[in-house]
Amino acid sequence: MSELRFRQVHLDFHTSEKIPGIGGRFDKSKFQEALKRGHVDSVTLFSKCHHGLSYHPTKVGQMHPHLSFDLMSRQIEACREIDVKCPIYLSAGYDEWAAFAHPEWLACSREGKSFNPTQPGFKALGFDTPYLDYLCEQIIEVVENFDAADGIFLDIVGPRDNFSPIALTKMHGFGIDIFDDAAVSNWKYQVLQNYFARTTVAVKTGDSKRKVFHNSGHILKGAPEINRWNSHLELESLPTGGWGYDHFPMSAKYAATTGFDFLGMTGKFHTTWGEFGGFKRANALRYECAAMLAFGAKCSIGDQLHPNGEMNLDTYALIGAAYAEVETKEAWCRAAVPISDIALFSPEALIGNSFIGRSKYNQAEEGAARMLLELGAQFDVVDGACDFAKYQLVILPDTVTLTGEFLEKIEKYLENGGKLLLSSASGLNSEKTEFALNLGLELVGKSEFVSDYLVPTAASPTSPVRGPFVVHGGAFN
Amino acid sequence: MSELRFRQVHLDFHTSEKIPGIGGRFDKSKFQEALKRGHVDSVTLFSKCHHGLSYHPTKVGQMHPHLSFDLMSRQIEACREIDVKCPIYLSAGYDEWAAFAHPEWLACSREGKSFNPTQPGFKALGFDTPYLDYLCEQIIEVVENFDAADGIFLDIVGPRDNFSPIALTKMHGFGIDIFDDAAVSNWKYQVLQNYFARTTVAVKTGDSKRKVFHNSGHILKGAPEINRWNSHLELESLPTGGWGYDHFPMSAKYAATTGFDFLGMTGKFHTTWGEFGGFKRANALRYECAAMLAFGAKCSIGDQLHPNGEMNLDTYALIGAAYAEVETKEAWCRAAVPISDIALFSPEALIGNSFIGRSKYNQAEEGAARMLLELGAQFDVVDGACDFAKYQLVILPDTVTLTGEFLEKIEKYLENGGKLLLSSASGLNSEKTEFALNLGLELVGKSEFVSDYLVPTAASPTSPVRGPFVVHGGAFN
């Protein structure tokens, strides 16, 4: 499988069926000019958007009613002429057209709500309904009839509550008790795995090496059964769009350990996706792209194409400012491998192959990562599959209790001379009653006061405060 | 069109698809024996129940999975042999089978809820969806292929919020602004009229005189555009089932003025519909049937047939105790016409052809009706279409303000020597600022105190209290 390009654009194109003149001002040469101005060498193009509309003729779905030609193919053609790659996007989890044509495919909450009729918002389809067949047929149509040589990007992927009549019938058929939360949770995992299997097979139709990425807005750590369905990873992380500046470093330092080729995805927006006329300052974009390279990632910048198909040259001037720099550096970045002395174990990795309990933010990991970044230390973020032997130090931040195989792995690492840095409850057994490791330490217990105090001794000579200082939340003794 | 029979049973038969052995103990002669024991001469039989299941072979819908023969036809046959009529029931508003087969047909609230997946309850279908076509086809199949000579009973009829994708699309097509409550309300009226037209035409297939009744649980007063779709009226009113003992007299005294042949419908249940093993005391049932005759109605008693198809002989002994008495009296009741001196105008009649704002209870009408009943006065409950000339007295209870044609009608009635009894705000103009009628009365105003006082004068010599007595809620002066 070919390596990812370094200078990508994710060219969103979600256009309502109410908008006239779709693609009316598309001009191949102008399109090419914009890409060139942006120093872009790969652009993700749209087959089907959240509105469920296709931007090319289709026998399966619904072409945009105000599109009169095969826009996607014209865009692909423009790209091929100037050696720009073009992966193809299909919205998997949202599809307004299908929602209206087949309301029975909508996912329905435990309270019986599929969507709010009086509020705007994309509608979520159930992968446990015939929608999945429909989606797979759309994928197959694209890979068989269009030039999808550069792969497929599937969006809005994840487990989803569904208590619709169709889902209830299916759960009933499989003997799932809808009042048994564990059974329902397991069922949702099965539905998701089935989604992955079906859509991935569809993508591979006719080319078993065709790339595919299933986007959930966050790369799960320690979830190989989820990540394995991807050909590579795309780390969606717009610092001003809700992810913050801390998310990308932690995500990239994890991705770099997985063996996947990967890219970092930010946006050209002042705020977040879909913001026409919002521009990030050029220096911010230069910083973000430089950080991507530094963390071992390729670059992708999100943009939204105008419904009339005309590229915004201001945007591509802006992107060009960053990508021109990337272009000069990328030869040295290709196949670069980060060499780290330190492994920061992500508490998120303890969750396993599940979406439940995760969030984009993880305080313990984030606190440790910030300190390491500020120190300029070289570190990887790792999960339990990691080979600790290559690290001089393993950090278990705050909440990593030890048991089973993972405990044995850590013990072996220590026997072989590894060093461990523990904070708060890390290193204790799962009941937090004593240390799981033989560290020469004894757990006296959790302090009985919610705020407790530590007094520095001769063992910590550099502390500027010598008297007691407070430990909020209490301390282990 | 033939007259209604006097001794009817409404034989509910809602049976879940999970119940085995449907009709397994049906025996024609036993069925006939029960009807005879009950002195029953008409029984409403089931084509399709709330579960959406048919009790006969069907090419349109779904026969009950645990029914192996044409139960309905066997029941009809039993009836024909002993000259018992048998109107056919189809559930219009509820249909579980359709809800699961076509979730897109479900009605959906403004909040986006179609049903509660975790609670029991029948699901409401939208008459503004293809469900209406399906329902009409079911009706046509019954009238064309089975013996539906005695008419069709359609249940659970009324306007219904529907903001499902299908309904939103349809409203959008008709230019209905879903945030304009009046427009949505009017739209719901159109949907309902369309339901009436479509289903009524379906019933009449092959026999333009075939009877039909659309049941809403209450006969709307002053709503000719709703009631006109019926061949006759069935006044559902189980005193112990939520309607109370006051509902039937008011409803019957109204029905008697409409020109429709009508029946009163109570139940054999101790409480309400669906109560297997619950029995009303025989004297209660005798009283209720006698009251129906007295108010000019035919009788109908609700029962629920056991899923195995066997009639409960205790029930029919109980029914027989009441119907044997009816049988001896009915010759004198046939074509009887109530002669009343007094017209009690129902405030409900001011609402017009709409379901909104009604309830089974109407305090002003109920208070006046109770007094008249206790006095043993002969009265009709009337709406604005009434010819007041035949009454010596018209009562406008509490809330009947006067305007337009109705005002003119009352003025003419008074000119011709009619007498009017007004209470509270009745007789005022709609702004309640002065009397709409020239009564020699002057409205001074509404009292400024929430509780006000009246002092009896020589004009009311029989009041036992001579000093001031309280008027809660304030008085008009």
Place this chain on the structure above:
Amino acid sequence: MSELRFRQVHLDFHTSEKIPGIGGRFDKSKFQEALKRGHVDSVTLFSKCHHGLSYHPTKVGQMHPHLSFDLMSRQIEACREIDVKCPIYLSAGYDEWAAFAHPEWLACSREGKSFNPTQPGFKALGFDTPYLDYLCEQIIEVVENFDAADGIFLDIVGPRDNFSPIALTKMHGFGIDIFDDAAVSNWKYQVLQNYFARTTVAVKTGDSKRKVFHNSGHILKGAPEINRWNSHLELESLPTGGWGYDHFPMSAKYAATTGFDFLGMTGKFHTTWGEFGGFKRANALRYECAAMLAFGAKCSIGDQLHPNGEMNLDTYALIGAAYAEVETKEAWCRAAVPISDIALFSPEALIGNSFIGRSKYNQAEEGAARMLLELGAQFDVVDGACDFAKYQLVILPDTVTLTGEFLEKIEKYLENGGKLLLSSASGLNSEKTEFALNLGLELVGKSEFVSDYLVPTAASPTSPVRGPFVVHGGAFN
């Protein structure tokens, strides 16, 4: 102690400090005339009302600011001249004047609310504050300086949440943990017993036989430690005022077993207390008074005196209609003792000396009492202190499980030939796992279905239904 009079009036006189001319139209002879017209022989007069204002000069409290003479003494004088008794009323639990003069005495909920500043409503004082001293001084002033020979009536008595600063300090001093519900509940009981002791001693000042009644709106059954503080019982029970027509019979049939002299208290109001200008129909009042006599009670009718002190002659004509009849019958009612064959045990009696968990209504007792009343059976309502030996039948309705001394008492009653009627769970042990009594019955268990069915056998030959009939809520087998 003298016997209660038969024809009493409870003459409410709650008058806001904003009302001018208090007692301005009081006229002794007119006052006497009204009492005579009403055939009244005892009238409860007001020392202090809910507004906290006194109707006589006072050195302790606050005389009504718009009262210029000793109204109460003038009323007493009027009564003495015509041999009408006059117990004296003081509002114990409510006192608006004290609430404003000493906000620190207000009772305060667990949420920190003493009263709603923006809503009308009397304010509740804490008996665990210096208010209790103030109240006792008011009582002593009345009994020492005025003619209180006929006793004292104290109103609005009961336990009360109080988490005010004063109460918190006191609870802290006694080591009460305010988060320990049982401890707080016990503390409230101690506060109430202290109220009873302190106020009762105050009433007895100078006359240890002076009558006193502490009113809570309901006579607690099986609570001797609460009831013992009274000289007699007054059964407040206005059928149209929230108590309903079922409350008085059950309460009276219990009171008759306690050995206390007692009266039934209804009102002359159309609805409830404080309704100026509302009149009950004379027949209703005649019925209620006749019922009181029949149940062994003396009579009391509540009225509210006009602020100007003038009696309403319409009211006393109404009362007279009932009391004239009482007068002709009372000679035969004096010292009459009900002779009952049946003891109906009140489930309320299991609660003990506590207000918690009671209500005016008790479904199990009410159901049994209704049946006995309809049957015309002679019965007493009893508690656990009852000597069952005098009854041929003891009824334990629905919820009376058996344990300890009460069980032994029932066993002894049965050994001596007594008969027991049990329904639902009555007669079981407290865990409801088997019968506590050796009845030749075996408990198979509670039915597994929420609605269960009974089939009549030859042992119940009179049941008109011979097949299964439903038991809602399930049955014990």
Place this chain on the structure above:
Amino acid sequence: MSELRFRQVHLDFHTSEKIPGIGGRFDKSKFQEALKRGHVDSVTLFSKCHHGLSYHPTKVGQMHPHLSFDLMSRQIEACREIDVKCPIYLSAGYDEWAAFAHPEWLACSREGKSFNPTQPGFKALGFDTPYLDYLCEQIIEVVENFDAADGIFLDIVGPRDNFSPIALTKMHGFGIDIFDDAAVSNWKYQVLQNYFARTTVAVKTGDSKRKVFHNSGHILKGAPEINRWNSHLELESLPTGGWGYDHFPMSAKYAATTGFDFLGMTGKFHTTWGEFGGFKRANALRYECAAMLAFGAKCSIGDQLHPNGEMNLDTYALIGAAYAEVETKEAWCRAAVPISDIALFSPEALIGNSFIGRSKYNQAEEGAARMLLELGAQFDVVDGACDFAKYQLVILPDTVTLTGEFLEKIEKYLENGGKLLLSSASGLNSEKTEFALNLGLELVGKSEFVSDYLVPTAASPTSPVRGPFVVHGGAFN
């Protein structure tokens, strides 16, 4: 009046009555040593804390029950010996001891709540109750009997809802309708002005020049009737304690224009007030003190003294690190006057002499201030009393519409050659229908779209984006 010292400590000493051994380890020489180590030249000492307890003998209030000597006087004595000034603190708005001794003095919300009995929290006293007399007597006792030469600091000052019985009676007496929000608001202002007058007069007892500061946690802009009661200003603004790093610069740049001598008050805490054992990093404290000097303020650092009276030497080492630097610079800062070219008008100043509608944060002002700070521009934050003539530029940020005197002032400023910078709705009339100023600009209207677009023209040649860019929230045209 003497100038404020540069190196102050605000020495909190809120100690519960449950804590034993108050001041038990106070040692004059150690206390002096700590102050010297901290380079402190003024320390605010406690007369009465939030618990309502005094730290010296008192005939008015309540000395701490576990304090056995005159701690405050010993602290003053220590200060005098080493020429450290010592203003005296009294808690005005909170007083736990008074709350329990006089619950009737508590302020009570419109919902009837004075405090939550089950939650910790200081209780708020009503300045419209006798508590105000009590507070004034405490102040007078301090200034007459102790060495209060350096002034008084009164804390927790502001308007307060009070609907307690005492407050209701008082409002009723003044004819305030409690349902008239404007009347209640005005009443609260009168109560507050009365508080200011009474307490300020009390402070001046015996020395009309004695300093006083009334602390509300924020210096109100454009509220001369509030601020005039102070001798100087103390700008409480702990960046990590809820105020943030933006609050102090805006507050200081305003204070500098008022003519008051003023100080900035931060804390030595890692988070906020009351954190024993929490230490700010020394560099942070050095930065904050340097910023205070730069903005023309004296410095004050908040600390909390241990209940045993012993100073924490770690803390004073930390403070010393910052104050040693201040000491070397203060000679050059004394009487320094900021010279600014730019006046940033605070929208907060439009509110007037009221607390309502303010918050510590003001987005329009904050946005403008951040830009000016980042540009390194010299600016003052000003209110309507400002003499604009001394500025080359006046900025009216976002929400400053113009009317009346303020409009005339701006017009005159422009006539005299002043320059105005307007953003968003600033400069419009109060109805926002046209420009209040003759600027050669015409208001076309507010855009009809919630997000609107601007296209840069030749007049803004430096904009890197040349095409349309988005204006969130819509734009004025």
